[in-house]
Amino acid sequence: MEKRIVYVDNAATTALSDKALEAMLPYFGKHYANPSAIHNYGSDAKAALERSRRLIASAIGAKNNEIFFTSGGTESDNWALRGIVEAYSHKGKHIITTTVEHNAVVKTTEALEKQGYEVTYLPVDKYGRITPEQLSDAIRDDTILVSIMMANNEIGTILPIKELCDVAHKRNVLFHTDAVQAVGHIKINVRELGIDLLSISAHKFQGPKGVGALFVRIGRIISPLMYGGGQERGSRSGTENVPGIVGMAAALEDAVLDMDDNNKKIISMRDRIIQGILKISGSYLTGDPENRLPGHAAFAFEGLDKKPIVTTLSKAGIHASSASACSAGSVKPSRILLATGASESLAYGTLRITLNEYNSEEDIDYLLETIPSVISTLRME
Numbered sequence: 001m002e003k004r005i006v007y008v009d010n011a012a013t014t015a016l017s018d019k020a021l022e023a024m025l026p027y028f029g030k031h032y033a034n035p036s037a038i039h040n041y042g043s044d045a046k047a048a049l050e051r052s053r054r055l056i057a058s059a060i061g062a063k064n065n066e067i068f069f070t071s072g073g074t075e076s077d078n079w080a081l082r083g084i085v086e087a088y089s090h091k092g093k094h095i096i097t098t099t100v101e102h103n104a105v106v107k108t109t110e111a112l113e114k115q116g117y118e119v120t121y122l123p124v125d126k127y128g129r130i131t132p133e134q135l136s137d138a139i140r141d142d143t144i145l146v147s148i149m150m151a152n153n154e155i156g157t158i159l160p161i162k163e164l165c166d167v168a169h170k171r172n173v174l175f176h177t178d179a180v181q182a183v184g185h186i187k188i189n190v191r192e193l194g195i196d197l198l199s200i201s202a203h204k205f206q207g208p209k210g211v212g213a214l215f216v217r218i219g220r221i222i223s224p225l226m227y228g229g230g231q232e233r234g235s236r237s238g239t240e241n242v243p244g245i246v247g248m249a250a251a252l253e254d255a256v257l258d259m260d261d262n263n264k265k266i267i268s269m270r271d272r273i274i275q276g277i278l279k280i281s282g283s284y285l286t287g288d289p290e291n292r293l294p295g296h297a298a299f300a301f302e303g304l305d306k307k308p309i310v311t312t313l314s315k316a317g318i319h320a321s322s323a324s325a326c327s328a329g330s331v332k333p334s335r336i337l338l339a340t341g342a343s344e345s346l347a348y349g350t351l352r353i354t355l356n357e358y359n360s361e362e363d364i365d366y367l368l369e370t371i372p373s374v375i376s377t378l379r380m381e
């Protein structure tokens, strides 16, 4: 088979969609004004900002004034945790999260621990799941916040957010979810789920990098992370990234509109990959076999190291990843796989293949022909 260039690292980031790029261009050029300016130019930029807020709110079932623009998923997670614990610290100093969160949450809770907060890290099962009963048992009278991701970036497992949120609310505890990998890929309605805070990042759904949003349910008090000019109704200072926000809204509008059709195609490609790769001896699917993100196929190979797997595939034109983007270059075993109880030897040999609608059946043919021979060559070395 002829060499192809195949990008299957969409959990790390996605290509900007043509629609998002087109929507953004005028805001780099003609409509460059500051949205806070009161002249007509400023009003045009402000109108684009508010139109984007409406689109994003409606994509997740939120109200317009529950959407706050940020610089991406990392800021949204940091702000959700820090902003809530600061505002509610008079009620208690206990936070609950899991052992499989993204570093944007983990490093924040670790910093909060140094400031005197107590954090419970709920352990996960072999698929990276936790149960409502586990959460219920961990809640204390001084618990102020639960933060549990909607879908795991490394192994693709989707967590039972509605059930978990119900448990937290029964005990009057606020619930944040890092939905960075889920928004634009699975249906989300914040009202049906009941969540109080939700993190969004545009570059995971064909939007631009460095822009995101935090949903904060009306009535929840959140202290600012950024102080300054009082933008975003005083909650998040800093001149808004108007082109980025417009691009994020255009990308999310499309992602939600085409979700059912795209997911049919993506799930069928994902399942072909899973079936094909599992024929390789010593290979394992990681994450939940049933409840997983539509485009997410993650594996572990006994006795291999992730780095040579990824670099050899890259030489063959396949751009995949070992784990999360931030730790892809690391030679440590996957912290997430270890948390699921996998052996060290498996946790070293991870490969993450994440698809989107830009991939084709021909890409999958190429992957299924190339990956088995790469793995067997590496095993002989």
Ligand code: PLP
Binding pocket: 011, 012, 071, 072, 073, 074, 075, 077, 102, 104, 149, 151, 152, 153, 178, 180, 181, 201, 202, 210, 212, 324, 325
């Ligand atoms: N949370 C999760 C689950 C992620 O996968 C990522 C990015 O990989 C982030 C947060 C951070 O998002 P951003 O890259 O927009 O800062």
